[in-house]
Amino acid sequence: MNYVSRAVKAIILIYIMLFAYNNSEKIDITLIPFYKVVHEIPVFLPILGALFAGGLVAALGFLIERMRLKKDLKNTLKDLTHAEEELQRLRNLPLLKDSDNSKKDS
Numbered sequence: 759m760n761y762v763s764r765a766v767k768a769i770i771l772i773y774i775m776l777f778a779y780n781n782s783e784k785i786d787i788t789l790i791p792f793y794k795v796v797h798e799i800p801v802f803l804p805i806l807g808a809l810f811a812g813g814l815v816a817a818l819g820f821l822i823e824r825m826r827l828k829k830d831l832k833n834t835l836k837d838l839t840h841a842e843e844e845l846q847r848l849r850n851l852p853l854l855k856d857s858d859n860s861k862k863d864s
Contacts, residue, residue, distance in 0.1 A: 777802055777806075778800070778802040778806070782800045782802065783801055784798040784799065785799065785801050787804060
């Protein structure tokens with residue numbers, strides 16, 4: 759499985775390098791609206807930058823979800839421990855004899 763992962767990563771890296779090579783022409787870009795700072799950068803940089811930023815946002819979302827699930831698991835395990843303790847206490851309760859039950863019924 760490790761070989762498959764490495765092969766996929768190599769293919770993605772080769773694809774990114776080919777994409778960068780094919781889109782290396784320069785464009786003018788203004789980073790701050792209404793501010794006259796123009797930079798000449800290759801076309802692939804803003805595209806890969808946006809892809810990277812989107813990946814970071816998605817990873818942050820997954821991280822938050824994982825933390826929430828971890829907290830839920832901890833709470834569930836704590837509830838399970840309390841339930842097992844209660845079950846153990848109920849199992850250890852003394853049983854009443856039949857003669858004690860008949861006296862109470864009278």
